[in-house]
Amino acid sequence: MLDICNIYKDFGSLKVLKGVSAHVEKGEVISLIGVSGSGKSTLLRCMNLLETPTFGEVWMEGKLLTQPDPYLHPEIIRASKTFEKLKAAGLADEDAIRKIKKEDLLHEKHGAEGKGYVRLMKEFYAANHLDANLARQKMGMVFQQFNLFNNLSVKDNITLAPVKIGTAKLKQAIREGQKTTETKESIKAAAEKKAMELLARIGLEDKADSFPASLSGGQKQRIAIIRALAMEPDVMLFDEPTSALDPEMVGEVLDLIKELAKSGMTMVVVTHEMGFAREVSDRVLFVDEGYIKEEGTPEEIFRNPKDARLKDFLSKVL
Amino acid sequence: METFISNIIRIMSRYGHVFLLEGVAYTLLLSLIAVAGGSVLGALFAFGKRGKIPPLRILINALVEIVRGTPLLLQLYAGVFILPRLIPALNELPDIVSVSVVLIINSAAYVSEVIRSGIQAVDIGQTEAARSLGLSERTTMWNVVLPQAVKNILPALGNEFITVIKETSLASTFYVGDLMTSYLKVRGNTFLTLECLTIVGILYFILTFTLSKLLAAAERRMKHA
Numbered sequence: 001m002l003d004i005c006n007i008y009k010d011f012g013s014l015k016v017l018k019g020v021s022a023h024v025e026k027g028e029v030i031s032l033i034g035v036s037g038s039g040k041s042t043l044l045r046c047m048n049l050l051e052t053p054t055f056g057e058v059w060m061e062g063k064l065l066t067q068p069d070p071y072l073h074p075e076i077i078r079a080s081k082t083f084e085k086l087k088a089a090g091l092a093d094e095d096a097i098r099k100i101k102k103e104d105l106l107h108e109k110h111g112a113e114g115k116g117y118v119r120l121m122k123e124f125y126a127a128n129h130l131d132a133n134l135a136r137q138k139m140g141m142v143f144q145q146f147n148l149f150n151n152l153s154v155k156d157n158i159t160l161a162p163v164k165i166g167t168a169k170l171k172q173a174i175r176e177g178q179k180t181t182e183t184k185e186s187i188k189a190a191a192e193k194k195a196m197e198l199l200a201r202i203g204l205e206d207k208a209d210s211f212p213a214s215l216s217g218g219q220k221q222r223i224a225i226i227r228a229l230a231m232e233p234d235v236m237l238f239d240e241p242t243s244a245l246d247p248e249m250v251g252e253v254l255d256l257i258k259e260l261a262k263s264g265m266t267m268v269v270v271t272h273e274m275g276f277a278r279e280v281s282d283r284v285l286f287v288d289e290g291y292i293k294e295e296g297t298p299e300e301i302f303r304n305p306k307d308a309r310l311k312d313f314l315s316k317v318l
Numbered sequence: 319m320e321t322f323i324s325n326i327i328r329i330m331s332r333y334g335h336v337f338l339l340e341g342v343a344y345t346l347l348l349s350l351i352a353v354a355g356g357s358v359l360g361a362l363f364a365f366g367k368r369g370k371i372p373p374l375r376i377l378i379n380a381l382v383e384i385v386r387g388t389p390l391l392l393q394l395y396a397g398v399f400i401l402p403r404l405i406p407a408l409n410e411l412p413d414i415v416s417v418s419v420v421l422i423i424n425s426a427a428y429v430s431e432v433i434r435s436g437i438q439a440v441d442i443g444q445t446e447a448a449r450s451l452g453l454s455e456r457t458t459m460w461n462v463v464l465p466q467a468v469k470n471i472l473p474a475l476g477n478e479f480i481t482v483i484k485e486t487s488l489a490s491t492f493y494v495g496d497l498m499t500s501y502l503k504v505r506g507n508t509f510l511t512l513e514c515l516t517i518v519g520i521l522y523f524i525l526t527f528t529l530s531k532l533l534a535a536a537e538r539r540m541k542h543a
Contacts, residue, residue, distance in 0.1 A: 050446055136452040137452030141447075147446065149448070150466055152462075161451035161453055
């Protein structure tokens with residue numbers, strides 16, 4: 001479903017991710033754990049392109065969401081001028097590629113690597129690319145700070161994206177001359193019906209016309225979750241969903257996420273709640289110093305950690 | 319003191335219409351033109367600055383910095399005297415038009431900063447949440463960011479209006495009929511400098527004070543909305 005290939009992320013001189021690869025299977029629940037500043041949130045935000053990786057590729061169901069990363073494709077490197085130069089200097093094929101990858105020798109300006117290289121990059125992009133906006137429609141995200149739209153009522157918070165995206169698609173269809181029974185009104189009505197169903201599911205129908213400012217943290221976060229669900233995502237990303245909550249509200253939010261996990265939703269969760277990670281995850285990734293230092297089932301990670309830093313981390317949080 | 323006050327009363331009864339019908343009217347008109355035109359142009363500037371066309375961004379930034387970094391009086395001189403020399407076609411324009419244009423550009427520079435900071439003050443999480451749902455940059459801006467930014471922008475825009483009312487006094491340098499121009503006129507007829515200045519001062523104060531109270535009331539109402 002999701003493939004993270006050799007992601008690097010720099011913020012200026014700060015290197016946050018240093019080559020991270022991960023694979024998320026459909027229906028799988030993955031927890032990312034690690035100390036603050038280890039890069040786990042950045043990794044999650046790279047998955048839906050809220051952060052653009054410096055190097056590396058993100059794939060969703062066989063579609064490329066980022067720019068192609070030439071370092072992942074030897075055939076593209078072979079077309080570069082840098083490669084030619086190294087060959088001319090007497091390096092063997094494999095050695096030249098290894099040297100380019102290791103020392104990051106490719107020019108940032110693609111033009112400098114010659115026409116063949118640029119053409120291959122463009123072809124690869126055209127053949128595989130999916131627009132980030134389209135991809136995000138199928139990737140829900142829940143934030144630490146809830147981020148409900150303060151200017152909209154609860155119901156409008158939930159319906160905004162389905163209505164806007166639905167009508168945009170409708171307009172597109174009409175432009176292309178397709179026949180459709182949908183109208184702007186029917187899209188809006190369907191979105192509202194769905195919003196009320198989702199609100200009923202979390203027992204907050206009576207808050208439909210309230211504004212976020214009048215809600216508790218737990219209510220806000222649960223609404224943020226169903227707002228993401230309203231888009232019928234294939235995968236949900238949670239960025240420390242309970243870290244900003246008062247302790248008495250953590251339970252209600254975790255229960256909703258657990259329920260979601262049981263319903264077979266594919267999920268990636270950044271969390272400090274070790275008990276929760278242990279209970280719901282199929283796989284736990286320990287992120288540390290910009291790498292995935294260890295990964296395994298909750299049993300393996302919590303019962304039998306191998307990495308020294310992981311042992312240290314667990315001894316502090318458990 | 320008694321003569322001072324009776325002089326003021328005499329001036330007002332004789333020249334009241336010059337201060338009120340000409341002076342106040344022109345000052346309000348000029349301010350309104352400056353703020354209305356400045357808001358529209360300032361909004362365009364603000365979006366140009368955030369936009370993706372680097373030459374346009376640089377041009378707008380340069381203009382804003384020049385306007386903010388030089389005295390308005392100098393800009394007025396430039397608009398009324400210097401530009402018509404460079405572009406002869408502008409010679410035909412009445413001074414009040416040149417003055418209005420300069421005031422609009424001046425106000426636009428400040429308004430663009432007000433709008434930019436108003437947009438920036440909206441929590442980045444709002445944008446991220448909208449983008450994470452797959453909404454485009456444009457939809458995010460119009461439906462999520464701008465409605466929240468307006469609450470930051472409107473009060474600051476009101477302050478800009480008050481500032482502009484006071485700054486139009488500089489337009490009197492070109493005798494365009496504003497409140498300060500009426501002061502020059504009446505003083506020329508009566509030779510009563512202090513009295514005339516007092517009248518003008520009070521009128522400016524009434525204008526700005528009323529406006530700031532109105533704005534405060536509007537702001538209170540907006541908080542509830």
